[in-house]
Amino acid sequence: MGLTAAGGGREVLRRQAAIARRRIGKPLGEDAIDADRRWKKTYGDPLRLLVLGDSIAAGLGAERRKDTLGARIARGLAKELHRSVDLRTAAVVGSESSALAGQLDGLPSSYRPDVAVIVVGGNDVTHRIPVTESVDHLEKAVLRLRSRGAVVVVGTCPDLGALREVPQPLRALGSRLSRQLAAAQGEAASRAGAHVVVLARVVGPFFLTNPDEMFSIDRFHPSALGYKRTAKAVLPTVLAAYESRGIPLASVDANGFTGK
Secondary structure (H helix, E strand, O other): OHHHHHHHHHHHHHHHHHHHHHHHOOOOOOOOOOOOOEEOHHHOOOEEEEEEEOHHHHOOOOOOHHHOHHHHHHHHHHHHHOOOEEEEEOOOOOOOHHHHHHHHHOOOOOOOOOEEEEEOOHHHHHOOOOHHHHHHHHHHHHHHHHHOOOEEEEEOOOOHHHOOOOOOOHHHHHHHHHHHHHHHHHHHHHHOOOEEEOHHHHOHHHHHHOHHHHEOOOOOOEOHHHHHHHHHHHHHHHHHHHHOOOOOOOOEOOOOOEOO
16 A cells, blocks of 8 residues: 555656646746856956856846846945956756766866855756765865865755745645755855855745746746845855955854854
8 A cells, every 4th residue: 555655646746747847848948148247347356256056046037147146146246345257157057966067177277266156956856866966066066166266155955845837745845855955055065165045045935925026937947036136145145255265164154054
């Protein structure tokens, strides 16, 4: 009886995953808009900002380059520090955490970012990648970035429970798994010396309560407003990370993870 019930449960989830894929589709295509440039170039003294990860990090869903996550963070940094910001986006739509190594491999050997932001994890959840495997890739990426002299900020996996196009109980399962991954990411990233932003906590509620405004037309990726809210939530930690470069992390950061 137990095996039969388990098999039936898996079949329900499989069918619901197919429904979700049909509902979401790919109206945005698979390529995010190119936002790489020097932002606020008149400020001078450029700071190098690198963004890695998945489609959220790449900015899929933004219709203008200034609305991508990377551009939003770059503009915020430039305004606060009164320095221009050279944005380089290595993030690739559809990436799992295992792709971080390749994104780093694709950078010129001479490139040394001042600040790196990583947002990844949603595809690991939907593709059922083991948490230990996902966080191992993330931790290694953080360590590689720090070896290049960058301060690193990790935005943990968003709460997939906000995806209304995904039927229940699959949505509830996605929410639980994404939160489990986010917790493990936070611990691993902090252990490797990164600063952590728990996206499900600091921006997730906006996506849950205002989905029509926060999601783009595919109801899966953020809209311009969604990216604005996300960047606003991430920016204080990015600023703190940059301003604390060369200084050991505080014993506990604002999101409750122990630093080294």
